[in-house]
Amino acid sequence: MFMIEFKDIGWWYWLVTASLLTFGVSGEPIGFMLAIGLTVFQLIHFVIRERSIKAFPIQVRFCYLILLIIALPEPLQLIYWVPTIGTWAQIIFGYCTMARCVSLLPWNRSEQFSLSLLKKTFFSRPVRGSVQQGFATIK
Template sequence: MSRKRIVWTYWFVTGILLVAYFTGLWAGAIYAVIGLAAVQSVHFLALERRLMAFPVQVRIAYTLWTAAGLWPPLFFLHWIQFAGTWAFVTVGYCPL
């Protein structure tokens, strides 16, 4: 599988998990999002072999952002992630 396809697949699955979370189909889906983002972080660290590589930093930030959104005053962060994730999946660009 090409790198581009791997990236898209990771974000697509993340988007589906966010849909499951927001629709109430699976309340625990947000923890799966955090887990998948962490897996992506490790995977891209293995590919890039540098913590400072942009793809690695994006995934680490996404993981931390999702975890921060678990605190009720920061719940809105999850909506921003939802929009950004689906923007990337559908048009290949995230303005965040």
């Protein structure tokens, strides 16, 4: 049930990001800025590693960064609870809501958009690696 992956650099990035967001939602807004900075660094690292800005891990990190930036203005900072809780779910259980949302974008799916696809996307068990690989095995 737990998917703690100490040997994966991505997991460590998410752990530090979740910690910074937790610091932010606990009343220290600098945590949000630090989380954004780390996410930018992580995005650059993964662009270099994947050698393509179209790679699925890059898309997930880019959308995550956009969410963090949208939530930055003080009146919207309540939104930070969503990525804080979601990132903790990712590092502890391997369930990444952002990856599941990104997998639904038209260029990331071969299946027609449907209620069945939504159900499969959001209620399937977490998998190691890309969520796209896990969906290929679910019928």
